[in-house]
Amino acid sequence: MRHKTTETVFHYFNDLRADRSAPLRHEIDPSKLKGVLPDLFIMEKGRDGLVRFRLAGTRVCVVLGREMRERVFSDIWDPAFRHRMRLAAETVLANRNPLELAITATGDDGSVLSLEMLMLPLLSRID
Secondary structure (H helix, E strand, O other): OOOHHHHHHHHHHHHHHOOOOOOEHHHOOHHHHOOOHHHOEEEEEOOOOOEEEEEEOHHHHHHHOOOOOOOEHHHHOOOOOHHHHHHHHHHHHHHOOOEEEEEEEEOOOOOEEEEEEEEOOOEOOOO
16 A cells, blocks of 8 residues: 555554454444545445445545546446446455555546555445
């Protein structure tokens, strides 16, 4: 992990899940993550099988140039990468394993931004 935000969130996740594969969604205490909330997002898989943003922090929305709530996760990616990113999100949810990705984003103006994305599973109930 290259970024302090990623480390902070990952350590919080690990402490919370203890010996489980993932913590329950209701166990997340936003006050414990207040310094990194603008950089966080939560996704969920809908009945239609699509993974959508449930919530997205302000910095996530600024980087992506729009409000992300209810948007399909795979739609934010370049068409050449959509299938892989859809599979990545679905794999994190199905296998309950974290995934860290190094991402290079290119803006409409040609600017380049190096990002790190950490995808962590959350449970909505004890399975």
